[in-house]
Amino acid sequence: MNKFFYYALLLLCCCTLTYCQTNKPKGANQVVATLETKVAPPSKIDFSSSPVLSPQQSMEQMQVEDGFEVKLVASEPLVSSPVALTFDGKGRIWVIEMNGYMPDTIGTGEEVPSGKIVILEDTNKDGVADERKVFLDSLVLPRALCLIEDGILVAEPPRLWYYPINNDKPGKRVLVDEAYTDGGNVEHQPNGLLRAMDNWIYNSKSSKRYRKRGDTWQIERTHFRGQWGISQDNYGRLYYNTNSENVLGDYFSPGLGAYNKNQRSVAGFNKKIVADNKVYPARPTPGVNRGYMKDVLDDSLHLVNFTAACGTLVYRGDLFGPAYGSAVFVAEPSANLIKRNSISEQGYIIQGRQAYKGKEFLTSLDERFRPVNLYNAPDGALYIVDMYRGIIQHKTYLTTYLKQEIAKRQLTEPLNCGRIYKVVPKGKKEQRGPLPDQPTWFVTLLGHPNGWVRDYAQQRLIDGKYKEVIPALKQSLKETTNPLQTIHALWTLEGLDALQTEEVVALLQQTMWPIRMQALSVLPSLINKTNYTQYLPVMERMVEQKDTLAAPYIAFLIHYIESIERNAANKLVKKVVKQYPDDIYVADAVISNVEDRESVFLKELPALVSDTNLAIYTQTNRVITQIQNAQARRNPEALKKEFPKGAVMFTSICQTCHGPDGNGVQSLGPPLNQSEWVTGNKEKLISIVLYGLTGPVEVRGRLYKAPEINGDMPGIGYNKELTNEEVAQLLSFIRKSWQNNADKVTVEEVAKIRQKLNTRQNAFTVEELNAM
Template sequence: MKLYIYTLLALFVFTLYQCQSYKKTTGTARPGLMPDTTGSPVIPADAAIKLMKLENGFEVKLVAAEPLVTAPVALSFDARGRIWVVEMVGYMPDVYGKGEDRPNGKIVILEDKNGDGVADERKVFLDSLVLPRAICLIDGGILVAESPNLWYYEIKNDQPGKRILVDDKYAAEGNVEHQPNGLLRAMDNWIYNAKSTKRYRKYGDRWVTEETHFRGQWGISQDNYGRLYYNDNSTNLMSDYFSPGYGARNPDQHGVEGYSERTVRDNRVYPARPTPGVNRGYMPGTLDDSLRLRNFTAACGPLIYRGHLFGDAYDFNAFVAEPSANLIKRNVLTEKGFVVSGTQAYQGKEFLASIDERFRPVSLYNGLDGALYVVDMYRGIIQHKTYVTPYLRNIIEERKLAQPLGCGRIYKIVPKNSKTAAVKFTEEPGALVAMLGHQNGLVRDMAQQILIDGRYRSAIPYLRAALGHKDRPLQLIHAMWVLEGLSALQTNEVLELLRSPQWPVKMQALSVLPAVINGSSYRYFRDELLKMVAADDQMAAPYLGFAASYIRPYDAPAADALLLALVKKYPDNPYVSAAVISNLSYREEQFAGEIAGLVPDANLAINKQLKKVITGVNNSQKNRDPSLLIRDFPKGAALFASSCQTCHAPDGNGIKSLAPPLNKSEWVTGNKEKLISIVLYGLTGPVKINGYVYEAPEISADMPGIAHSDEISDNDVAQVLSFIRGSWENNAGKVSIDEVAKVRKQYKDREKAFTIAELEGK
């Protein structure tokens, strides 16, 4: 206890010292100017709040700060209102990242004991972790993501109990910035991730892993209907238009319309201060004339606000964090049919922007009190070592951003003069079911989870009654998913919901079909789906296409009849076409032959999408044996897995919104010097591959180079380039160490990325 008190005092004195230095060197900070021209001092949390520009009518309140929390990157609320926090203490100990593999990460529990809204007790649940990145509370335990593993710990009196390995390849590839995270426990009772193609579910003592769509980079959120939202570092917001459980059954279908859609295309940001400390700050166009970042470069932690405090204008709003520009953006979303799109709430300003350079919002959350919670890593360095340019390294050193490391804050944003209090959960079944209709989305989610985790079969009569509450659709929807989670949802209940005139209710009934179709119920669902096609239910049409694959194991002719009926009625609808093709794994050519007479126009969406998939399948059959390449270029294969495939995909065909294909790319198989130049120094702007121009927002506008990484040698570069030049359908010669060294020497003083125009002129 004495040691703990001494530690608190020492940290307080340290922060106080930093604050005194801040006062001496800067005087009073002026909005719009950097607090200091020679360094970036630590600013106490209460003073840091005063440096934030916030939308009128709101205020920022402190929830926790150092020494109670250090380097937070993610959090989760439990039913008692406590906050479980992931502390990634080892992230970038210095500008070279030395020592980041030390086991100093923690999972801690923060509690507000006196009810004043500020945490005052810290309890370490787990320590000695290496760069932990995500948690999820479920079924009396907690999932913890510690690369490369995903562990499940039983919780016994706030202490870890039995540990179970859920996935030993959860984050086996990629560096810290490009590994799975999120662990969002979604409305459909599955757990989803960003930067991943996996979802997880716990059935009793058994864990199940399934393939799903690849989504985002850091952070993931859901709306009131369970649709997922995410982004990558240069993209404001992306989302799924349909249920997250559908559309990922055909491994040859790369990119399914309605998933990974650009929801907000405007990527402009408006920092409150000059932000030269971004990786590409030296490049024309990255910063404006006042040295402020123009567009997202570290977008993360997207959140659909589902609280009840902000008012109607904030319903269906998306907030996005941008730590490199010290701000949080607000977007206003709208629906037209099943398409969700959005615009920025403001031009020329942000919902929140700070002039404190160390304000690093990395994750955003809804709170049980309706507030918007902000996880501030409060750190100088926010770029991982793999991609730090000499320009950024100089900024970090000049502005003294590497130290200190013992900081971190959690804030909440509330309307001014509002009274907030976290909702208290009960163990009474009827009261929990009533909470499924609460105005706060997080309360609804947690009531659903408590009922499922507690196996509240005594709540089933209340849940069935809630299915009839047509005037309370959100409660009805959650009640349906609780029944699904308790394995108590009945066929007749789903059929009735499928006939609902309320689209959100019908959408959820269509989404739950995979969980309830079986050998005895499929006949009823088959007939109902066929009726919906005949009735020209355009909103339901994509869902009908997705659902057909779950009818097929019991009645293949009926599933085919459903697909053919959809093709005949909606041959040029890209979403319906994608849904139909999601059923056709390994039989795309056969299906194309079947519909040739029905829809002969090659320009129709169904035929264009089928042709794309068939071409990809035929090309993949020409792929070279990867095991031989791994044997010949082991370091290259490993580097590709850790640094390349997270954006370019394991099959080299690129990932929508991230990166273009390497497979059959003339930039890969052509001139070696140009390829080496791109990998060493990066590429910015559009790139033409096989006659097609890839540019933002279809892909990220920038590919970072690795020339400045101390951990990647010329031999490593030669190996990875030899690996990709011989992979898939590529059949080009290998790259030598001397060839890499020659290019590195030629451009030894280069910092900026190449453009295609430069490379074509070489």
């Protein structure tokens, strides 16, 4: 790089840094200063520093797939530390600003109420927001929002609030859920608030779903899903991920199968849709939390696998073209990139692969480019929420290594930058103005090629309670040439409480599977004592005719028939089990209906199926074993009283990956319950908790490794705020919880090991621990 140009660029970046720190929004038509620059090839760029770049400069550091371009939508000073957004019918963007996140490497002032919800608008229609309106301020680490009816849901841990909207101002808030989050830290708390096709609101990192019925909020149990970000496909199935996994998702509609509290997992949910976790950054990425460990970075210091995967998005726009109809995008802020995956399905099995070998859809040479969420939009483009900052790792797990990387490149400040971009095909016009508030027009839009528009039309018809369009919606059910319009009409009628039994029966007999699937999925809202005899013969006929696609759905629906007529439900169970005794998806669906009756059900099975090696037996026995283990647990309330600090720490740090029952969490962490690593050698356990564990680990004779679990457990010893007493209480708590009954860990034992390892920076391997 030319020396003169290098110093000029450095000078400009210093000016930009000052700009981000000191300028505040002053209203409309604020313009961020930019300077045209030419980007040197990566091999000639000095990566020893990470200067703050203006939005234009940062965009010039991006490499996007051929045929596409990145456009700026909003930037500081209009937006600061954005983490989530949504659009209203006027095309305005409502943004969550998490300004309090990690002000420095020890999180000083993180609990200061500095978070906001702002409304951004492009008043001069040039494609870039120029007006900012603060809707809510003084929030502590807000993380998700959802517009519904005449108000907005706001997630502010630990609570979920609903604010009526009056003239772009908040009315008196209503508490929806005082325990929206239950423990966890900023990286491991619920988020998303996705208003899905089935008219329920779902979250990542959560097992709750929400729905507004009049002035009442319903809260129901659902499957636990993901970590940060959640999306749906055209049929309402959910997609998500964890920080180290590319794409996870569900084979079945989200409202089914979460009925049995004893069933820790249900086949077909939380599936690995794309198992390939490789990433291909454009620049060296030494600033990742465990960059010191073998195989985290390659020889050129590029991240090898996902470490901060988030913002999963099923692209449903109408701008990119047919080739992107199966695209699922994932953000990786630690590697400054966005990945594209391609999804396909065979029956109800969904599988995917990375779209490219050795490259990404979008990469950046700017280390501060931090894409944390991705969205579909009214104009069909792909929107990117860029938190634009240096520190992205939360203090709970921040290693000494990463603290040093942050210091090297002065990544702590500034804290009040932030950008929103959109990716569009070159030469295509993506403009779409405000949607007219006309009910008949919304009915037409239910068949629009843009999924965002279809969703909005459905939601607006329901929110507006537009009963006058019911005849037109019913007509759409009969016209199945556009299946997506039929499906959205179905769920719109469900939301308006206007769906009739004979209409659903007709759809259950459609030849197109997506329509049959939705008709089965809507039954829980409709089935009752009056009409179940009309649905039952249709479902029985599906089983007899070996409708393998419908079989798991019918097995899930037994739950609703059973609450009405036990004998009818038992008859359907027998038909399903006899027809599909070795189908794991049908087996788990059946078991989801027998909560607290699993042992009785097992005794009844020989009359239906003789071979005890088949899936219906193995899956039932698995759940019974889990119940027996849970029944042997020690008194959790007594342990909380004995180790109060340890119990709090377990909830906030360990529970999210290892489960409240200590039996591990799929895709995240192995069991702590009856683990020899927990109940055995204290020195090993203290060492693991302080400095982490990497690589495969065997627990009770079973080998756990990525991608079944997260390949690395971070340590908490890097956090100097944690006292020896707190660590001792935490370890004592888990050594005596569930079926564990090992002796306590003392403060002195923790202090001794902590002193012995005070210079350690990297996680332990099993081999190191076994050598102790």
